[in-house]
Amino acid sequence: MKAAIFDKPGMENLKIKHDVEQPKITDYDVLIRVKMAGVNPFDHVTISGTREIKPLPHIPGAETTGEIEKIGEHVSRLKKGDRVIVYNRVFDGTCDMCLTQSEMLCRNGGPLNTNIIGLVTNGGFAEYIAVPEKNAFKIPDDMQCELAASIPTTTLTPYHALKQTALKIDEFLVIFGASGNTGMMATQLGKKMGAKVIAVSKQNWIKDFGADYIITDYERVAEKVNELTQGKMADVVLNSLGIQTWENSFASVGLNGRWVTFGGLTGADVKLNVQSLYSKQIRLIGSTGGNRKEFTELIDMSKELKTRVWKKFSLDEAKEALQALFAKERDGRILINVS
Numbered sequence: 001m002k003a004a005i006f007d008k009p010g011m012e013n014l015k016i017k018h019d020v021e022q023p024k025i026t027d028y029d030v031l032i033r034v035k036m037a038g039v040n041p042f043d044h045v046t047i048s049g050t051r052e053i054k055p056l057p058h059i060p061g062a063e064t065t066g067e068i069e070k071i072g073e074h075v076s077r078l079k080k081g082d083r084v085i086v087y088n089r090v091f092d093g094t095c096d097m098c099l100t101q102s103e104m105l106c107r108n109g110g111p112l113n114t115n116i117i118g119l120v121t122n123g124g125f126a127e128y129i130a131v132p133e134k135n136a137f138k139i140p141d142d143m144q145c146e147l148a149a150s151i152p153t154t155t156l157t158p159y160h161a162l163k164q165t166a167l168k169i170d171e172f173l174v175i176f177g178a179s180g181n182t183g184m185m186a187t188q189l190g191k192k193m194g195a196k197v198i199a200v201s202k203q204n205w206i207k208d209f210g211a212d213y214i215i216t217d218y219e220r221v222a223e224k225v226n227e228l229t230q231g232k233m234a235d236v237v238l239n240s241l242g243i244q245t246w247e248n249s250f251a252s253v254g255l256n257g258r259w260v261t262f263g264g265l266t267g268a269d270v271k272l273n274v275q276s277l278y279s280k281q282i283r284l285i286g287s288t289g290g291n292r293k294e295f296t297e298l299i300d301m302s303k304e305l306k307t308r309v310w311k312k313f314s315l316d317e318a319k320e321a322l323q324a325l326f327a328k329e330r331d332g333r334i335l336i337n338v339s
């Protein structure tokens with residue numbers, strides 16, 4: 001089969017090969033013919049080799065949608081021809097985390113935050129991928145591939161994060177990087193949960209995704225939030241941009257507010273004054289990925305979700321697709337159209 005594959009870490013080592021062996025399935029696996037793959041900064045991390053990669057040579061790609069080609073003997077929920085998306089956490093299903101709907105934190109899935117299909121197993125930048133049946137979920141016939149390839153990471157991550165904050169109707173939700181991959185999904189989900197969404201973004205189109213207000217000046221976010229909420233400040237702030245926006249994002253949180261993150265794009269070491277934390281009774285919340293229940297909830301609400309695609313590449317152009325992630329003019333998702 002054809003695949004984007006590297007035998008040692010480094011983008012320069014990523015090659016398109018036509019004679020890669022098709023993955024074998026066990027009795028409990030399904031073989032998926034990949035249709036489309038989402039491209040994320042995480043795939044860049046995988047190829048750079050800063051985390052432990054298995055196996056080598058390695059096929060990256062953590063966001064995958066396709067069609068079932070073959071099923072193992074003990075597979076009962078899925079059949080050949082089903083369109084599916086891949087829940088990309090490696091988990092055993094039996095530890096205390098898995099049993100309490102925290103599969104992404106599985107104690108036996110590998111070191112924290114590395115238990116990801118595409119990192120510790122081969123991923124979806126290939127014509128075929130094999131995954132356990134428990135990782136594959138059927139999607140509606142009319143669900144577009146572009147959205148399907150955006151559920152496993154790009155939508156599940158902010159969905160879980162917002163659920164962690166127990167966001168309520170009419171609360172003010174401030175989203176940093178609202179027009180980014182996860183940001184545009186967070187904006188839609190926040191709106192669906194009934195919040196008043198304040199998008200911090202330079203893109204006006206985020207209004208079409210449910211933003212009630214847009215703040216374009218990253219230097220004056222707290223000041224603007226103060227104006228928009230008439231001094232109340234935000235009930236929930238979602239900020240995964242890291243240190244560069246930390247001060248403005250924390251200063252935007254109001255009484256009994258929640259500040260949530262699932263990333264630290266510009267750096268993770270921030271300074272916190274504990275008095276400002278306890279005096280307003282603020283809760284700081286860390287969030288990673290999401291669970292399978294939330295995954296299926298997203299499939300159920302897929303009719304009401306959309307994504308903005310910037311560019312689609314072919315599998316032959318996998319390297320260009322990964323490099324395009326860092327293009328200044330990028331304005332929407334990057335996807336790989338595999339077949």
Ligand SMILES: [Zn+2]
Pocket residue numbers: 091092093094095096097098099103105106107108109
């Ligand atoms: Zn587990």
